[in-house]
Amino acid sequence: xxxxxxxxxxxxxxxxxxxxxxxxxxxxxxxxxxxxxxxxxxxxxxxxxxxxxxxxxxxxxxxxxxxxxxxxxxxxxxxxxxxxxxxxxxxxxxxxxxxxxxxxxxxxxxxxxxxxxxxxxxxxxxxxxxxxxxxxxxxxxxxxxxxxxxxxxxxxxxxxxxxxxxxxxxxxxxxxxxxxxxxxxxxxxxxxxxxxxxxxx
Amino acid sequence: xxxxxxxxxxxxxxxxxxxxxxxxxxxxxxxxxxxxxxxxxxxxxxxxxxxxxxxxxxxxxxxxxxxxxxxxxxxxxxxxxxxxxxxxxxxxxxxxxxxxxxxxxxxxxxxxxxxxxxxxxxxxxxxxxxxxxxxxxxxxxxxxxxxxxxxxxxxxxxxxxxxxxxxxxxxxxxxxxxxxxxxxxxxxxxxxxxxxxxxxxxxxxxxxxxxxxxxxxxxxxxxxxxxxxxxxxxxxxxxxxxxxxxxxxxxxxxxxxxxxxxxxxxxxxxxxxxxxxxxxxxxxxxxxxxxxxxxxxxxxxxxxxxxxxxxxxxxxxxxxxxxxxxxxxxxxxxxxxxxxxxxxxxxxxxxxxxxxxxxxxxxxxxxxxxxxxxxxxxxxxxxxxxxxxxxxxxxxxxxxxxxxxxxxxxxxxxxxxxxxxxxxxxxxxxxxxxxxxxxxxxxxxxxxxxxxxxxxxxxxxxxxxxxxxxxxxxxxxxxxxxxxxxxxxxxxxxxxxxxxxxxxxxxxxxxxxxxxxxxxxxxxxxxxxxxxxxxxxxxxxxxxxxxxxxxxxxxxxxxxxxxxxxxxxxxxxxxxxxxxxxxxxxxxxxxxxxxxxxxxxxxxxxxxxxxxxxxxxxxxxxxxxxxxxxxxx
Numbered sequence: 001x002x003x004x005x006x007x008x009x010x011x012x013x014x015x016x017x018x019x020x021x022x023x024x025x026x027x028x029x030x031x032x033x034x035x036x037x038x039x040x041x042x043x044x045x046x047x048x049x050x051x052x053x054x055x056x057x058x059x060x061x062x063x064x065x066x067x068x069x070x071x072x073x074x075x076x077x078x079x080x081x082x083x084x085x086x087x088x089x090x091x092x093x094x095x096x097x098x099x100x101x102x103x104x105x106x107x108x109x110x111x112x113x114x115x116x117x118x119x120x121x122x123x124x125x126x127x128x129x130x131x132x133x134x135x136x137x138x139x140x141x142x143x144x145x146x147x148x149x150x151x152x153x154x155x156x157x158x159x160x161x162x163x164x165x166x167x168x169x170x171x172x173x174x175x176x177x178x179x180x181x182x183x184x185x186x187x188x189x190x191x192x193x194x195x196x197x198x199x200x201x
Numbered sequence: 202x203x204x205x206x207x208x209x210x211x212x213x214x215x216x217x218x219x220x221x222x223x224x225x226x227x228x229x230x231x232x233x234x235x236x237x238x239x240x241x242x243x244x245x246x247x248x249x250x251x252x253x254x255x256x257x258x259x260x261x262x263x264x265x266x267x268x269x270x271x272x273x274x275x276x277x278x279x280x281x282x283x284x285x286x287x288x289x290x291x292x293x294x295x296x297x298x299x300x301x302x303x304x305x306x307x308x309x310x311x312x313x314x315x316x317x318x319x320x321x322x323x324x325x326x327x328x329x330x331x332x333x334x335x336x337x338x339x340x341x342x343x344x345x346x347x348x349x350x351x352x353x354x355x356x357x358x359x360x361x362x363x364x365x366x367x368x369x370x371x372x373x374x375x376x377x378x379x380x381x382x383x384x385x386x387x388x389x390x391x392x393x394x395x396x397x398x399x400x401x402x403x404x405x406x407x408x409x410x411x412x413x414x415x416x417x418x419x420x421x422x423x424x425x426x427x428x429x430x431x432x433x434x435x436x437x438x439x440x441x442x443x444x445x446x447x448x449x450x451x452x453x454x455x456x457x458x459x460x461x462x463x464x465x466x467x468x469x470x471x472x473x474x475x476x477x478x479x480x481x482x483x484x485x486x487x488x489x490x491x492x493x494x495x496x497x498x499x500x501x502x503x504x505x506x507x508x509x510x511x512x513x514x515x516x517x518x519x520x521x522x523x524x525x526x527x528x529x530x531x532x533x534x535x536x537x538x539x540x541x542x543x544x545x546x547x548x549x550x551x552x553x554x555x556x557x558x559x560x561x562x563x564x565x566x567x568x569x570x571x572x573x574x575x576x577x578x579x580x581x582x583x584x585x586x587x588x589x590x591x592x593x594x595x596x597x598x599x600x601x602x603x604x605x606x607x608x609x610x611x612x613x614x615x616x617x618x619x620x621x622x623x624x625x626x627x628x629x630x631x632x633x634x635x636x637x638x639x640x641x642x643x644x645x646x647x648x649x650x651x652x653x654x655x656x657x658x659x660x661x662x663x664x665x666x667x668x669x670x671x672x673x674x675x676x677x678x679x680x681x682x683x684x685x686x687x688x689x690x691x692x693x694x695x696x697x698x699x700x701x702x703x704x705x706x707x708x709x710x711x712x713x714x715x716x717x718x719x720x721x722x723x724x725x726x727x728x729x730x731x732x733x734x735x736x737x738x739x740x741x742x743x744x745x746x747x748x749x750x751x752x753x754x755x756x757x758x759x760x761x762x763x764x765x766x767x768x769x770x771x772x773x774x775x776x777x778x779x780x781x782x783x784x785x786x787x788x789x790x791x792x793x794x795x796x797x798x799x800x801x802x803x804x805x806x807x808x809x810x811x812x813x814x815x816x817x818x819x820x821x822x823x824x825x826x827x828x829x830x831x832x833x834x
Contacts, residue, residue: 043540044694046735060734065540080734084697087731091700115724116704127693146535149518150693151703 004072019063019074020048030076031085031105033092033177034128035064039137045128049084051075060084090114092126099124099178125180127153131172139171144188155184162190215495217503219378222369229370238275238317239295242304243358245282245444246479247601252305253279253290259309267313275317278367281448282440283358285345287600288328293358298339301326331598331620345599348618350580352588353564354604357448362483365490368451374496376567377455380462381504384570389463390416393566395574397586402431402522402559403634403663404739405585405652411556415464415546418554427550428457428466429531429557432473432480433515433522436635437686438666441590442560444602446473446480449564450487454510456563458497459570461508464556469510472527475517484512519690523738524549524557526692537692538738559664561590581607585651589662595632595669596622605650612646615669622671630670630754634663636683637743639750640676659750661743675772676751676758681709683747687740698741701732705748712759713773715766722752722759771833774818778834781822783808785830792822792831 003012006019006028013022018041023030034045043062050063053073060080075081089106094116096102102124106112129146132155136142143166147156157163166189173181216222242248242257260277269275275294283291288302294316301312304326315321327336328343340346360367368374380389394409419426430453434442446453457469473481488510491497499507513531520526521536528550530536549555565587569577578586585607591614593603598620605614615621615628622628630640633650639660641648648654652662670679684706693699708725711717729745736742752759761767768776781792781801786808793801793809800816803809811822823831 042694043737044696046695046697046737049735061542062540062737066542080730083727084731084735087701087728088696088735091696091704095700116700117707126696127699129694148693149535150689150691151699153693153699 002068002070004068004070004074006074007076008073013068015068017068019050019061019066019068022068023050023063023074023076028076030063031109032064033102033105033126034130036130036134036175036177038175039130039133041065042129042133045088045126047085047088049081051078051081085109086111090116094118096124096126096178096180098122099126099180101178102126123180124178125155125184126178127155128177130175130177131155131181134171134175139167139169141165141167143167144172155181157188162188164190166190215493217495219382219502222374222378222502225366226369226372229366233370236296238273240275240277240312240317241280241283241293241295241359242278243281243283243289243291244279245286245289245358245447246440247282247286248289248291251289251303255306256290256292256304256309259306260313263309263313269313269318273317275313278361280359281357281362282444282602284354284602285328285343285599286602287598291358292326293340297322298341300328300338300340300343302328345601345603345618345620348613349604350588350606351604352568352580353445353452353561353590354448354602356452357444360449362448362450363486365451365487365494368449372571373451373567374455374491376570377458377462377496378502380459380570381502381506386463386465389459389570392574393463393569396569396577397574397584398562398565398569398577399585399652400559401561401565401589401664403637403661405662408558408562411546411558412460412464414544415554415556418547419465422547422554424465425468425553426464426466427553427555428460428464428469428510429527429550429555430457430469430471430473430560430563431522431524431527431557432471432477432560433527434477434560434664435474435519435522435690436637436664436666437683438594438632438668439592439635439664441592441602441665443477443480445560445564445590446477447483450480450483451491452564452567453560454484454487454491454497456566457510458491458501458508459566460556460558460563461510462506466556467508469508470531470550471510471512472515472521472531473512474515474521481512481514488512518692519686520692520738520740523740526738527557528555535692537694538740540737561665582649582651584653589650589665591650591665591667593619593667593669595667596624596628596671596674597669598623608649608651608654610647610649611641611667614650614667615646619669622669624671626672628669629672629674630676632660632668632670632679632747633666634661634746635666636687637661637739637746638663638666639746640670640679640754641750642754645754659746659753661746673770673772675713675768675770676755677709677712677762677768678770678772680748680751681706681713684709684744687744691740695735695737695741697732697735698737698744701728701736702741702744704728705732705745709748712762713768714775715762715773717759717763719760719763721763722756726752777818778813779811779816779818779820779822780813780832780834781809781811782830782832785828787828787830789827791825791827795821795825797821 001012011022011026031047041064043065048063049060052061089111092102093114097118132145168189290304292301292304311323337343356371390412398408399405515521518536521530523538526536526538581587588604590604627643630642632640655662688702691698708721733742788806798815800812
């Protein structure tokens with residue numbers, strides 16, 4: 001077993017556990033959007049950043065992917081953590097103003113408005129990649145992937161053409177943390193008249 | 202295989218020992234007459250752009266047609282970058298060592314008639330001392346070269362990079378043969394560790410420690426282990442890795458093979474950006490020649506050690522210079538980085554222990570093995586040993602490749618080697634480390650160029666670009682430029698980098714349009730901190746550096762943009778106006794003729810006037826005026 005400290009309280013977890021998993025076992029809240037236990041963590045949304053301190057030295061790490069290690073000191077509510085979180089929520093509120101899930105989470109952490117410009121009021125997708133990861137890792141199809149690069153990134157099937165590879169299992173819709181995929185799935189599958197499996201509905 | 206450069210045909214004579222290599226080397230040296238004229242023409246990217254290919258063709262044609270005694274018939278060699286790019290195309294004439302600059306194809310006849318046949322210099326092609334105007338004959342006498350310490354660049358510009366025999370003649374593969382014969386792999390690692398060599402890619406991680414980490418990982422979880430060359434150089438203004446790969450490809454290859462021997466790797470990758478076709482070509486040729494000579498492939502020099510490498514070309518993404526993104530790219534996926542909480546030496550390519558080093562780092566390895574760790578660590582500073590190759594670019598007289606010991610002060614590089622800035626005034630700032638680095642002001646010009654001093658100054662060594670700026674460069678504009686570059690190059694995986702950089706750039710856009718507010722500076726610093734703390738890879742975490750250092754060192758200039766709506770450097774278009782000084786204007790009409798908006802009026806030989814409402818501030822009039830009559834306000 002590995003023993004370390006979160007917010008000055010000792011926790012004990014199995015080897016191979018991440019800091020986020022440890023925190024959740026002990027009921028310590030850390031916000032996440034791109035994390036889901038059924039797929040490998042990717043560390044993309046950065047909401048789960050926590051501060052790792054060693055004496056006067058410290059740095060921020062993504063708890064969803066940082067391995068728990070003997071004796072480390074983790075802090076989940078420091079000024080640096082709050083600064084990153086605040087800005088991330090402001091960015092998310094501007095990019096995904098259509099997502100109630102994001103609005104609710106941001107307001108829980110005290111962010112209700114954004115200084116960033118709002119481009120598309122309906123947009124819900126924050127490109128966390130959970131949909132593509134579940135399609136690759138759990139379903140084993142990779143019917144969808146992240147297309148293009150940087151600010152031009154989007155989720156889609158190859159060449160953005162609806163594809164028969166998609167079996168309409170609905171895993172991507174289920175796992176999507178912002179509700180974006182339910183509106184998008186019909187642009188991915190070639191035969192949209194097939195009813196989605198009950199799981200997704 | 203080769204188009205412009207005719208390679209020496211590969212002798213498929215396999216070398217089986219250090220003795221074989223020495224015999225071949227002696228044969229090559231014996232065959233070469235040191236008194237016979239030789240023409241070395243720079244075939245680096247800068248000189249090619251200035252017409253060096255035509256110069257090479259002219260030499261070949263004129264030599265073939267001219268009636269030259271066989272004894273003085275010159276050997277003609279296309280070499281790698283000779284270094285002084287702003288004076289290219291460069292030509293070196295041996296045995297006299299004459300250094301000719303800005304050579305055109307039309308000058309070749311003169312060079313052959315005067316220098317080759319009559320042994321006289323062509324006066325007009327010699328380098329002139331910028332201060333005294335006196336011509337200088339040889340490279341060794343030119344301060345730009347004499348003030349440098351060329352260790353890595355020693356052979357670049359002197360040998361034909363497409364010929365393994367040229368390389369063997371100057372001592373190539375001696376280190377490899379020595380290590381295979383007399384050193385254990387552990388001794389090679391220890392030698393590298395003792396040399397104090399730190400990674401030349403920018404972060405300066407001790408190379409020996411990285412190798413030791415990989416060995417420990419192999420011990421723990423078993424092989425295979427990979428060695429990788431990072432040749433995805435992409436910083437604006439940086440071209441040293443390009444010059445090394447193009448001009449001395451065998452140095453990189455020998456370093457890689459030595460690393461493979463030290464770490465027990467049998468497979469290596471050279472990841473080179475696709476925009477460097479000549480580097481790819483020269484390395485491909487080098488590998489083919491090395492294989493034919495038994496220096497690469499199965500049972501190298503009959504030692505029992507086998508290693509081979511392959512070239513992977515990058516597809517043009519700047520982020521693929523980041524180690525983990527580079528690995529995902531080699532693995533055949535989109536080049537996005539992954540968190541480095543488990544280090545690459547433990548889990549790199551396909552999850553196996555991997556040692557990735559920069560081109561220049563690999564090129565240092567043969568020197569360390571050949572000359573020893575003590576020799577190497579005697580150069581530079583105790584904590585940053587050896588030399589560093591810098592690319593001196595921007596507003597500086599001598600643009601080109603500069604190699605100096607680590608710890609050389611900025612002023613020595615810019616003002617002495619670089620010959621200062623064209624206007625003769627002190628430089629305003631130097632941007633080191635490209636888009637991840639910082640902007641160092643003139644008042645810190647004595648800062649030594651080594652890893653730790655630069656980090657203390659808020660900048661970073663980076664890969665080695667030094668962009669020199671003068672009083673006509675606006676710091677807000679510099680910040681915008683680098684942010685726009687990184688915004689385009691962000692892979693988009695993590696939110697702070699994908700969205701945060703755009704916001705930072707938009708705030709700077711407002712400054713340069715005179716719409717900034719004083720509290721925006723604080724917003725910018727808070728957002729920058731969130732990006733530094735929150736981004737996934739070094740592209741994002743270092744992206745705010747240029748903006749933050751300019752705010753730190755040039756706050757007055759930011760305040761002038763915000764409070765007075767003025768751009769002191771005269772760059773930000775929305776804050777400047779052009780006008781014509783009636784006393785200086787001669788009415789020559791040059792500016793009026795070229796103005797794309799036809800907004801300059803006036804009669805011939807009478808002072809002209811610019812209509813400020815129609816002017817788009819393109820600056821053509823300013824560049825055109827020979828009488829300094831156009832003013833920026």
